[in-house]
Amino acid sequence: MATIVIAYASMSGNTEEMADLIKEDLEQAGHTVTLEEIDVLEAHTLTDYDGILIGSYTWNDGDLPYEAEEFYEDLAEVDLTNKRAAVFGSGDTAYPLYCEAVHTFEKQLTQCGATIVQEGLKIEMAPTTDEDYDNIASFSKQFATFFNHIQARS
Numbered sequence: 001m002a003t004i005v006i007a008y009a010s011m012s013g014n015t016e017e018m019a020d021l022i023k024e025d026l027e028q029a030g031h032t033v034t035l036e037e038i039d040v041l042e043a044h045t046l047t048d049y050d051g052i053l054i055g056s057y058t059w060n061d062g063d064l065p066y067e068a069e070e071f072y073e074d075l076a077e078v079d080l081t082n083k084r085a086a087v088f089g090s091g092d093t094a095y096p097l098y099c100e101a102v103h104t105f106e107k108q109l110t111q112c113g114a115t116i117v118q119e120g121l122k123i124e125m126a127p128t129t130d131e132d133y134d135n136i137a138s139f140s141k142q143f144a145t146f147f148n149h150i151q152a153r154s
């Protein structure tokens with residue numbers, strides 16, 4: 001069993017809905033999941049977990065949400081070498097920089113030494129279609145399976 005933290009920013013609830021579904025899937029796969037809003041989580045505590053998931057919507061033409069900025073800046077000082085991570089988020093394809101926060105966090109996590117183990121998950125607004133739910137389930141399953149594999153080898 002791995003310990004996994006999900007830190008998320010969500011103003012109107014779409015990213016939160018993704019985070020809740022991912023948490024449920026990971027728990028069903030046998031992992032222990034801590035779900036926290038990004039503005040209450042201290043960035044340095046990410047080192048306490050085996051796996052790191054960050055969820056964020058995108059704001060203001062490609063920017064991080066205001067409530068994620070302090071966490072993002074503090075993250076620069078955290079050594080996440082040997083940590084596995086992935087990022088998800090909700091956005092709107094009407095904007096040229098669709099779900100840019102996903103890429104912004106992926107770059108920051110990589111600079112901290114973490115390994116991005118899978119492609120970021122982007123959902124248009126709230127998850128509504130079968131495809132959205134399938135994509136969320138696949139994202140969770142891939143992340144969970146990765147940790148099962150590590151445990152099976154150790």
Ligand SMILES: Cc1cc2nc3c(=O)[nH]c(=O)nc-3n(C[C@H](O)[C@H](O)[C@H](O)COP(=O)(O)O)c2cc1C
Binds near residue numbers: 061125
């Ligand atoms: C002022 C404003 C700016 C936005 N800018 C972007 C953007 O640059 N890229 C994007 O993909 N979505 C953008 N969005 C859309 C939000 O990311 C989208 O509504 C998302 O579902 C909100 O997630 P939440 O419900 O978790 O807060 C913007 C929305 C607003 C209102």
